[in-house]
Amino acid sequence: MRRGLCTKGVALWLVVWLALVGMSGGVWAQEVSGPEDSAAVAASINYEVWNITAERAETSIEAGKASDQALETLRGQIAEWREKFLVAQGANKQRIATIQNQLAALGPVPETGTEAADIAIRRTDLNTQLARLQAPVSAAEEAYSRANGIITEIDRIIRERQANALISIGPSPLNPAYWNSSVDELSAALSGLWNEFDANRKSEVRQAAFRQNMPITVAFALTGFVLLLRGRWWAALLGLRVHDRDLRGRDVWHFMISLGKVLVPVAGLVLLTQAVLSSGFVGFKGSTLVTSIPQWGTNLLIVRWLSDRLFPDGSLPTPFSVAPEHRAEVRRYATALAVFVVLADVARQLSVVGNFSPSTDAVIGFPLVLLTGLVLFRTGQFLLAQIDLGATPATEDLNYRYRLARLVARAAVVVAVVGPLLWAVGYRNASEALIYPSVTTLAVLGMVVVLQRLVSDLYALVTGRDQAEPEALLPVLVSFALTLAAVPFLALVWGARVTDLTEIWSRFREGFSVGDTRISPTDFLMFAVVFGIGYMMTRLIQGALRTSILPKTKIDPGGQNAIVSGLGYVGIFVSGLVSITSAGIDLSSIAIVAGALSVGIGFGLQNIVSNFVSGIILLIERPVSEGDWIEVGGTMGYVRDISVRSTRIETFDRSDVIIPNSDLISGTVTNYTHGNTLGRVIVPVGVAYGTDTRKVEALLREIGEAHPMALANPAPQIYFRAFGADSLDFEIRVILRDVNWSLTVKSDLNHEIAKRFAEEGIEIPFAQRDVWLRNPEVLRGAPTAAPQAAPEADDIPDKPETTDDGEIP
Known part of the structure; x- marks a missing residue:
């Protein structure tokens, strides 16, 4: 199986991406067209031509003999019709909704009895208009379904053929019987190219054309040689000068200048190719190879540029932990891989020109696959060794990057072993579909890393920092977007068709249905835009109220906050309703979903809803x-x-x-x-028994009234509370202007009480206790009794005698 798409290289990726963007942009333009455009598209559809095209496609599918190229062409035609049908489904949308609302206003048809004549006539007229307006929509929906089914069948057939080709076994290159014939076919192809060139060189007509175009040919050739040989050197020299200067955004300018290492030599290759073609000596077969030279050269130059950016010379920073003395080695590996991939594509071009047999393709391609596998194996081992020797990353981001690089390196080692083995046993298509896409994947991942570094440098340049902050959100988001953008490229590299990507986009544009309403990406876009505008307006009004209007009113701060918060809730709610309506989403269509949500609220979200309602009550009642x-x-x-x-x-x-x-x-x-902030503070105090209580009361009143935070009306109150166990208990009760200062006021009053009582000789007692002992003689000690004498030995009775069976007689 020919997998030229996987070996086109980095040079064509940008072209493919721009083509996808342009195609999606056109489709997007169709999608966002208004109702008038939808009606115009619906009116312009010729269903007779469509039926002929659909029947032809269905016949080809049933026969199953059409080539992949023919099926792809047929699929493209069906896809164009499907786009028209998709747009046509929106025809008369507003008018249909209006008539349906009119019918709903008339009410349902009575089940019994007769309806008023004028209402019946009006109902019949509206139903007739509704049927006429819905006819093109129904036809477009039916045709869209048919087109979608045909496209699905074509995709299934092509995928089955691709799968069968991958698992098909062919001639083994290790069979010596194929070697002589392969050499003969290769020699015949090269001889054919030379003979074609020699015949053109000897042709007088070609010679006359060459002499006529000689100035242009020589100019192209000389300029191309100069740009090809010196272009990289000029760009490298200029880049070193920029990097050595203390210039703001130095890394960004160095990146831009480094692109000259690719663009200038590629321009030289293009001029050389034009010089060769303008000579007129290259024939039809030779021109096929010559026109591919710029593409091959671009692949080599881009890989070399990537390796220079990822593993630069000297002490320049690198995304990976590769020592400076080993960077040249990994650059050589990358260049060798690019050379072998290009040579594999040259072999494919020669196979097309020389019409090689499968055995010749297997024999010629095997050395290239084997060499590619050896270099890929060595590259994977080298990267694993360098990563293991590198220092432990300081951040989680670097740790993740190193773990991903280690995983990629291990996968490269496995592919390097499996790929040549598959080719050797005869699974040439499977091997080719495994090893060359793996090499291209490494280039794509390297490009993503380089672009992520460029984003970080651009952020540092724009923000004026010497180095972008690692935690900055914008570079992280852009880097994540770059990673997602690489997914379509990787899909194409690993054998996906462009139509597969466009089909995914079509499914995405088609959206999904909720009830009778179809929600598409434009609906989401409209919802986001309208809701964003409503949200910003709500915040602007809140800011104006908070800073300009409410401070000039007599509303207390709590009320002002309640008004601002309540306005925010109302504004967000209204913005949500308006955005849903603007997106064309019928709220009645999601009634079932709302009902299920209410059940969920009743069981699982009742606490959250309770807190939400309580928050609204707090803002209203305050x-x-x-x-x-x-x-x-x-x-x-x-x-x-x-x-x-x-x-x-x-x-x-x-x-x-x-x-x-x-x-x-x-x-x-x-x-x-x-x-209000009025509040009472109570300060207790006790005095010794025998103190003049009236004097204490007057003194405490004087202390309370003297404090600046105490109100004169009502005046501080002094209470003789009780005869305590250790003191005569009094209290000072003072109404404060601001109860938030209650602790400070208590402290001030206590300090003043201690000072004034000391001046007046008033004692503040401490607790006293009298301890009575009920048995004091215990502490004096009782007389000790004389010890009893030990019994004499004679007084001890003899041990009783026992019988033989142990019983006492």
Whole structure:
């Protein structure tokens, strides 16, 4: 199986990508067309021609004898029809919706009895209009379904053929019987090229044309040789000069100049190719090879440029931990891989020119596959050794990159062994589909790494930093986008067809259905744009209210915050409804989904909904506002933020406590500063027995009234509370202007009490206790009794005698 797409190289990737973007852009333009365009497309469709095309395609599919190229051409034609049918499905959409609303306004047809004549006539007229407007839509839907089925069948046939080709076994290159014939066919192909060139060289007509075009040919040839031989050297010299200078954005400018190592020599190759073709001596077969020279050269130059960027000389930074003395070695491996891939493509071109047999293709291609596998194996081993020897990455990002590089290197080693073995036993297509795409994959991954480094350098240049911050969000997002953009390239490299990618895009544009409504990417785009505009307007209005309007009113800060927060919730809700309506999504079509969601809310989300509703109640009733000193559930502190789900309280030790809003609504909450900051502080004090109580009362009143935070009305109150166990107990009760200063006021009053009592000789007693012992004689000690004398030996009775059986007689 010919897999030329996998070996085209990096040079054609950009072209393919631009083609995909252009094609998707055209499709997108069709998708976002208005109702008038949809109606025009629906009116322009010739269904007779479509039926002929569809029948021809179905006949080819049933026969199963068409070539892959013929099937691809037929598929392209069917895909164009399908695009027209997709656009035509939106014809008369607004008018159909209007008529359906009119019919709904008339109400259902009565089941019994007769309907008013004018209403019946109007209903019949509306149904007739609705049927006429829906006719092209129904026809487009039916044709779209038929076209979609045909495309699916064609894709299935092509994929089956590709799979069969991969597992098919052919001649083994190790069979000596094929060697002589392969050499003969190769020699015949080269001789044919030379004979064609020699015949043209001897032709007088060709010679006359050459003499006529000689100035142009010589100019192209000389310029091409100069650019090819000196282009890389010029770019390298200029790059070194830029890198040695202390220039802002030095890495970016060095990258741009390094592109000259590819562009200048490629221009030289193009000029040389034009010089050869303009000579007129190259025939038809030779021109096939000559026109491919710029492509082959571009592949070599791009791989060499990538290796220079990934593994530069000297102490320049590199994305991988490869020592400077080993970087030249890995660059040689990369160049060798590119050379062998290009030679494999040259062999394919010679096979087409010389019409080689399968055995000749197997024999000629095997040495190239074997050499590619050897270099790929050595490259994988080298990268594994360098990664293992490198230092442990300091960041998780570098650690991830090294782990991925180690995985790729191991896969390269496995492919390098399996690929040549498959070719040797006869599975040439499977081997070719494995080893050359693996080499190209390495180039694609290297390109992604280089572009990610460029994004980081551009970010550093734009932000004015010497080096981009590793945690910056924008470079990370762009790098992730580059990684995703590489997926289509990798898919093409590993055998995917361009039509496979376009089919994925078509499925994505087709969207999905919710009830009777089809949601497409344009609906998502419209939803995002309208919702974004509504959200920004809501934030702007909130900012204007918070900073300009509300501060000039007499509304307290808690009320201002409630108004701003409530406006934010209403604005987001309205923005969501407007964006859904603007996207053309019928809310009635998602009633089932809403019902299922309500069941889920009732069971699994009831706490969240309860907190949300409690937050709305807090904003409306405002029993608690920001800045209030509250106590709830044993937690005391200041309210710092009231959100839609919870309230944040800052305690006096500066820690944040998150309280669910439902606790503030259903629980007991003590608000010390709600409405005003007035509050009472109580300071207890005790004096010794025998002190003049009236004097103490007057002195405490004087102390309380003298404090600046105490209100004169009501005045501080002094109470003689009780005769305590150790003192006469008094209390000072003072109403403060700001209860938030209660601890400070208590401290001030205690200091003043201690000072004034010391000046007046008033004693503040401490606790005293008298201890009575009920049995004091125990502590004095009781007389000790004399010890009893030990018994004499004679007084000890003899041991009783026992019988033989152990019993006492």
